[in-house]
Amino acid sequence: xxxxxxxxxxxxxxxxxxxxxxxxxxxxxxxxxxxxxxxxxxxxxxxxxxxxxxxxxxxxxxxxxxxxxxxxxxxxxxxxxxxxxxxxxxxxxxxxxxxxxxxxxxxxxxxxxxxxxxxxxxxxxxxxxxxxxxxxxxxxxxxxxxxxxxxxxxxxxxxxxxxxxxxxxxxxxxxxxxxxxxxxxxxxxxxxxxxxxxxxxxxxxxxxxxxxxxxxxxxxxxxxxxxxxxxxxxxxxxxxxxxxxxxxxxxxxxxxxxxxxxxxxxxxxxxxxxxxxxxxxxxxxxxxxxxxxxxxxxxxxxxxxxxxxxxxxxxxxxxxxxxxxxxxxxxxxxxxxxxxxxxxxxxxxxxxxxxxxxxxxxxxxxxxxxxxxxxxxxxxxxxxxxxxxxxxxxxxxxxxxxxxxxxxxxxxxxxxxxxxxxxxxxxxxxxxxxxxxxxxxxxxxxxxxxxxxxxxxx
Numbered sequence: 001x002x003x004x005x006x007x008x009x010x011x012x013x014x015x016x017x018x019x020x021x022x023x024x025x026x027x028x029x030x031x032x033x034x035x036x037x038x039x040x041x042x043x044x045x046x047x048x049x050x051x052x053x054x055x056x057x058x059x060x061x062x063x064x065x066x067x068x069x070x071x072x073x074x075x076x077x078x079x080x081x082x083x084x085x086x087x088x089x090x091x092x093x094x095x096x097x098x099x100x101x102x103x104x105x106x107x108x109x110x111x112x113x114x115x116x117x118x119x120x121x122x123x124x125x126x127x128x129x130x131x132x133x134x135x136x137x138x139x140x141x142x143x144x145x146x147x148x149x150x151x152x153x154x155x156x157x158x159x160x161x162x163x164x165x166x167x168x169x170x171x172x173x174x175x176x177x178x179x180x181x182x183x184x185x186x187x188x189x190x191x192x193x194x195x196x197x198x199x200x201x202x203x204x205x206x207x208x209x210x211x212x213x214x215x216x217x218x219x220x221x222x223x224x225x226x227x228x229x230x231x232x233x234x235x236x237x238x239x240x241x242x243x244x245x246x247x248x249x250x251x252x253x254x255x256x257x258x259x260x261x262x263x264x265x266x267x268x269x270x271x272x273x274x275x276x277x278x279x280x281x282x283x284x285x286x287x288x289x290x291x292x293x294x295x296x297x298x299x300x301x302x303x304x305x306x307x308x309x310x311x312x313x314x315x316x317x318x319x320x321x322x323x324x325x326x327x328x329x330x331x332x333x334x335x336x337x338x339x340x341x342x343x344x345x346x347x348x349x350x351x352x353x354x355x356x357x358x359x360x361x362x363x364x365x366x367x368x369x370x371x372x373x374x375x376x377x378x379x380x381x382x383x384x385x386x387x388x389x390x391x392x393x394x395x396x397x398x399x400x401x402x403x404x405x406x407x408x409x410x411x412x413x414x415x416x417x418x419x420x421x422x423x424x425x426x427x428x429x430x431x432x433x434x435x436x437x438x439x440x441x442x443x444x445x446x447x448x449x450x451x452x453x454x455x456x457x458x
Contacts, residue, residue, distance in 0.1 A: 001248075001285075001288060002248075003245075003248050003249075006244075006245060006288065009082070009285060009286065010082075010241055010245075010286075012080070012081075012083060013075040013077070013078045013080055013082055013238070013241070014078060014080065015080070016072070016080040016081040016082055016083060017080060017081045017083075018079055018080055019074065019079065019081055021074075021079070024074045024081075024235075025233075025265055028070075028071045028074070028081075028234075029071065029233050029234065029265045029275070030265050030266075032067055032070050032071055033067065033265070033267065033271045033274055033275060034267065036063045036066060036067060036271075036274055037267065037270055037271045037274070039063075040059045040062075040063055042056075042060075042063075042270035042271070042274075043270065044268070044269050044270055044311050046307050046311075047404065048311075048400060049307060049310045049311050049314060049353060049403055049404070049407075050310075050314045050353055050356060050357060050396045050397075050399050050400040050403065051311070051314065051315060051318070051396075052396050052397065054322065056315065057315070057318050057319045057322045057323060058322075058323065060273060060274065060277060060316075060319045061277070061319050061323045061324065064274050064275075064277035064281060065086075065089055065281065067274055067275070067278045068084060068089055068278040068281050068282055069084065069086055069089065071234055071278075072084055072234075073230070073234050073235065073236055073282050073286055074235045074236070075235075075236055075237065075238070075241075076231070076236070076237050077237045077238035077239070078238070082236075082286060084282070084285060088285060089281055089285075092281060092284030092285045093281060093284065093324050095284065096324060096325070096326040097113075097290055097291065097326070097327055098112060098113040098325050098326065098327070099111065099112050099327075100112075100253065100290055100291055100327055101223070102153055102198025102225065102253065103153065103196050103197050103198030103199075103223050103224075104196040104198075104221070104223045105195075105196035107189075107194045107195065107196030107197045107198075108196060108198070108223070109123065109152045109153055109197070109198055111123055111291060111327050111329075111360065112327070113320075113321070113325035113326055113327055113328075113358075114317075114321065114328075114358045114359065114360065115321045115325075115358050116318050116322065116356070116357060116358050116396070117356055117358075117393065117394070117396060118321075118358055118390060119390055119391065119393050120390060121386065121387040121390045121391065122354065122355050122359065122360045122361050122386045122390060123152045123153060123329070123360040123361065124150055124151050124152045124153070124361050124379070124382060124383035124386060124387075125152065125153040125154070125155055125329060125360065125362040125363075126145045126148065126151040126152075126154060126155065126362075126363070126364075126376075126379040126382070126383070127141075127154055127155035127156045127157070127200075127363075127379075128141055128145075128155075128156065128157040128363075128364065128365060128366065128369075128372070128374040129155045129156070129157065129200070129203060129331065129362065129363060129365055129369070130158055130365060130369050131157035131158065131365055131366075131367075131369045131370070131372060131374060132157065132160045132370070132371070132372070133157035133158065133159060133160060133372040134159075134160055134161055134372065135159055135160075135161050135162060135163075135180070137372050137424070137425050137426060138156075138157070138159055138180075138181070138184055139184045139187065139188065140425060140426075140429065140431060140434055141156075141157065141372065141374065141375070141376075141425050142154070142156055142184055142185060142188040143188045143191065143192075143376075143434045144375050144376030144377075144379075144425070144429055144434050145188075145376045145379050146188040146189055146191070146194070146197075146376075147191075147192050147376065148376050148379055148383065150379075150380055150383030150384055150387065151379065151383060152197075153197060153199070153200065154185060154188075154189065154197050154198070154199050154200075154201075155199065155200040155201065155203070155362065156181060156184075156185055156199075156201055156203050157203060157372065157374075158177075158181070158203045158204040158206075159177040159180060159181055159204045162176045162177050162180055163176075167204065169206040169207055170206070170209060170210075174204065174205065174206060174207065174209065174210040174213075175209065175213045177204040177210070178202055178204045178205050178210045178211070178213045178214045178219075179213060179214070179219065180204075181201065181202070181203065181204045181214075182201060182202070182218070182219040182220065185199060185201055196223075198223055198224055198225070199220065199224040199225065200224070200225045200226070200227070200255055200362070201214065201220060201224060201225075201226065202214035202219075202220055202226045202227070203227075205226075208239040208242040208243055211226060211242075211243050211246070212242075214226065215246060215250060215252065220252055221252070222250060222251035222252055223253075224252060224253065225252065225254065225255045225290065225291075226243065226252060226253075226254070226255065227243070227255050227293075228240050228243045228244045228254045228255065228256055228257065228287040228288070228289065229256075229257045229258075229259075230256065230257065230258045230279050230282065230283060230287065232259065232261050232264060232265065233260060233261070233264070233265050233266060233275050233279075234275065234278060234279060234282060236286055236287070240287070241286070244286070244287050245288075247288060248288070253290040253291070254287055254288050254289050254290050255289070255291055255292070255293055255329070256279070256280065256283030256284075256287040256291075256292045256293065257293045257295060258275075258276055258280065258283070258292075258293075258295065259295045259296070259297050260272045260273075260275045260276040260279065260296050260297070260312075261296075261297050261299050262296050262297065262298045262299060262308040262309055262312060263298060263299035263300060263308065268308060269307075269308040269309075269311045269312050269315075272296060272308070272312055273311075273312045273315050273316055276294060276296060276312060276316055277316055277319060277320075280292045280294075280316075280320075280326070280328075290327075291326075291328075291329060292326060292327065292328050292329065293329050293330075293331055293362065294313055294317070294328055294329070294330045294331065294359065295330075295331035295333070296309040296312045296313065297309070297333075301335065301414040302333075302335060302368045302419070303333055303334055303335035303346065303414075304330070304331060304332055304333045304334070304350055305332075305333075305334050305335065305346040305349060305350050305407075305410065306414065307407065310349065310350065310353045310403070310407075313330050313350075313353055313354055313357065313359065314353050314354075314357040315357075316328065317330065317354060317357035317358040317359035318357045318358055320358070321358030327360070328358070328359045328360065329359065329360040329361070329362045330350075330354040330359040330360065330361065330362065331362050331363055331365065332347065332350045332351065332354070332361060332362065332363030332364050333363060333364070333365035333366075333368055333369050334346035334347055334350065334365070334366055334367075334368075334378075335367070335368050335410075335413050335414060335419040335420060336366065336367065336410065336413055336419070336420040336421070336422055337366045337367035337371060337373030337374065337420065337421045337422025337423060338366060338373050338374060338375045338377070338378065338423055338424075338427075338428035339422050339428050339439065339440050339443070340420055340422045340443075341409075341443050341446070341447055342409070342410040342413050342420050343366055343420075343422060344378060344381055344443065344444060344447040345406045345409045345410040345447065346406075346410050347364060347378050347381050347382050347385070348385050348406055348447070348451055348456075349402075349403045349406035349407055349410070351382050351385040351386045351389070352385065352399045352403050352406075353399070353403055354386070355385075355386045355389045355390055355394075355399075356389060356395070356396050356399040357396070361382055363382065364378050364379060364382060366378060367419065367421040367422060368419055368421075370421070371421055371424070372424055372425055373421055373422045373423060373424055373425065373428075374425070375425055375428050375429055375436065375440070376429075376434075376436075377428075377436045377440060377441070377444050378444075380444075381444065381447070381448070384448075384458060385451065385456060388456050388458045389456060391457075392456075392457045394455075394456075398455065402455060402456070405454060406454075428440045
């Protein structure tokens with residue numbers, strides 16, 4: 001899309017129908033979604049987390065288009081609706097990228113739209129995305145991830161302090177945190193001999209000011225990407241419109257991000273899935289998206305490893321794979337943290353669901369992305385499981401049977417007060433060698449053997 005067309009679209013933020021936020025939630029989202037769920041008789045079976053139902057996939061596609069056509073997108077900065085025509089929505093779907101080169105030189109990686117039960121390996125986009133991380137742990141965590149050979153692309157957490165000062169939104173500290181983040185990312189890539197690896201970064205940017213501070217050849221290069229978020233539900237603001245527009249001339253890739261709430265305004269998993277698919281349709285236009293991140297959040301359990309979130313990610317990936325091939329990257333945010341076997345079970349389950357359904361892998365946001373309790377070891381498992389499942393041609397029914405076994409091994413954590421947050425990085429890894437401590441390595445080895453017994457051929 002050229003600048004003139006995007007300006008025409010953005011201008012609807014100033015001329016569209018004026019609506020209060022509460023009315024948007026109640027009249028536009030809840031009423032429309034519930035009506036569509038009833039019209040299509042959507043439901044889900046908690047024992048079938050990876051459905052095999054072509055009609056469901058077709059109906060989801062149709063319902064999501066109807067939702068976006070009925071609602072548009074709400075700009076909460078202006079309190080107005082950005083409406084789209086059916087032709088615009090269809091054009092956005094047709095123009096979704098099916099191949100995208102990230103990174104440069106010998107380290108360039110081609111992201112491609114994957115199919116259902118695709119034997120091509122999913123991308124492993126690794127780091128601790130968005131996790132609030134103190135500066136003393138920031139570089140070591142990135143190093144632990146970047147050194148894993150199974151990793152294809154790199155992401156990171158957000159810095160909470162710089163030189164002893166707490167990072168504040170819209171403050172000098174935010175600008176310095178973003179620049180420091182980029183410095184650490186490039187340092188880690190240089191150290192492992194993969195300087196051209198593609199990034200999803202500027203995670204320390206809370207505002208558009210922080211995001212713009214990352215733009216530059218020594219920071220976020222044109223071959224890298226950043227986030228353009230949609231808020232719950234089907235909402236954007238002027239700050240994210242600025243983020244999207246930043247790519248128009250510079251060429252940096254836009255990653256749309258929708259964090260639809262399962263159990264929220266859209267109701268249970270089917271209604272939330274309609275919203276998430278509609279969010280991607282909207283992001284094709286308003287976020288100038290080059291690829292899409294799928295990050296459902298369970299209203300109670302939070303993690304993407306909750307059954308409703310697993311079902312949503314599977315159905316969404318399959319819907320696009322069948323009806324409108326696109327690059328869908330699924331966030332993995334387990335509830336558990338490092339030095340717990342449950343983290344590894346969660347990682348394996350979520351990885352299997354995404355891989356056989358046609359998605360790519362991004363994460364991990366261990367400990368629900370709320371603490372620096374993630375490491376390169378569970379990233380290794382995500383990559384090894386994803387690539388093994390694809391290579392052996394695992395079917396959806398085979399995958400579903402394994403995932404149900406894994407869910408039973410970790411589901412109890414959702415009743416724990418702290419969600420089984422585990423231990424910080426400096427307890428799980430030797431800070432001098434950047435290697436897992438023996439206890440953590442032993443847990444990994446034991447779980448990998450269990451997965452082998454379940455049928456994963458590493």
